[in-house]
Amino acid sequence: METIEAIKTRRSIRKYKDTPVDKELVKELIELAAWAPSAMNIQPWAFLVLEGKEYLKELSTKAKELMLANIDKRPELKKYQKRLEDENYNVFHNASTVVAIYGSTDTSWYIYDCSLAAQNFMLAAHDKGLGTCWIGFAHFLFDSEEFKQKHNIPEKYRIVAPFTLGYPEKQPASGPARKDYPVFGL
Numbered sequence: 001m002e003t004i005e006a007i008k009t010r011r012s013i014r015k016y017k018d019t020p021v022d023k024e025l026v027k028e029l030i031e032l033a034a035w036a037p038s039a040m041n042i043q044p045w046a047f048l049v050l051e052g053k054e055y056l057k058e059l060s061t062k063a064k065e066l067m068l069a070n071i072d073k074r075p076e077l078k079k080y081q082k083r084l085e086d087e088n089y090n091v092f093h094n095a096s097t098v099v100a101i102y103g104s105t106d107t108s109w110y111i112y113d114c115s116l117a118a119q120n121f122m123l124a125a126h127d128k129g130l131g132t133c134w135i136g137f138a139h140f141l142f143d144s145e146e147f148k149q150k151h152n153i154p155e156k157y158r159i160v161a162p163f164t165l166g167y168p169e170k171q172p173a174s175g176p177a178r179k180d181y182p183v184f185g186l
């Protein structure tokens with residue numbers, strides 16, 4: 001797929017087929033993510049791959065609990081309170097694979113670097129017929145000490161980009177229109 005076409009046709013996917021994603025393909029996408037630019041070429045990323053609908057459902061419940069517990073710190077999330085209280089709402093959209101990109105705090109640029117890696121991953125996945133959706137709702141869970149310990153993630157890594165991965169149930173329509181944005185100097 002041509003790059004500009006990939007940029008314009010990538011959409012957040014929230015409905016997936018049951019078809020599992022081959023591990024070798026996940027590894028290939030991770031390698032493509034790691035081609036991203038990074039400040040001072042530090043390449044501070046680390047990747048976590050989680051598989052299994054049932055396990056992800058369990059994690060979704062914990063993610064919602066933690067999000068609700070922290071909602072006062074993030075007033076922009078208040079509008080999602082009802083959704084987070086809904087026991088049938090799965091923050092991972094019933095996907096069977098989730099990938100999370102963590103950044104090493106050895107560099108203060110890790111959020112930028114890992115976000116670039118995430119965009120690489122998402123565009124490469126789209127090129128290969130896969131869909132992704134960044135899941136901000138997983139942030140507090142994936143950044144928690146307990147979760148990181150369980151998945152052998154050293155303390156110095158912080159979560160940047162958790163996202164679902166899977167085969168889209170159907171091809172998405174064109175995305176939400178982009179709003180007007182300021183352009184200074186042109």
Ligand SMILES: Cc1cc2nc3c(=O)[nH]c(=O)nc-3n(C[C@H](O)[C@H](O)[C@H](O)COP(=O)(O)O)c2cc1C
Nearest residue numbers: 010011012013014091133134135136137138175176
């Ligand atoms: C930092 C970040 C957090 C997001 N969190 C969620 C989320 O928790 N759940 C979800 O369904 N989509 C989430 N999204 C996806 C956005 O809703 C989506 O990118 C936006 O509506 C634009 O749609 P598009 O990706 O199809 O162009 C998130 C996106 C970003 C960049």
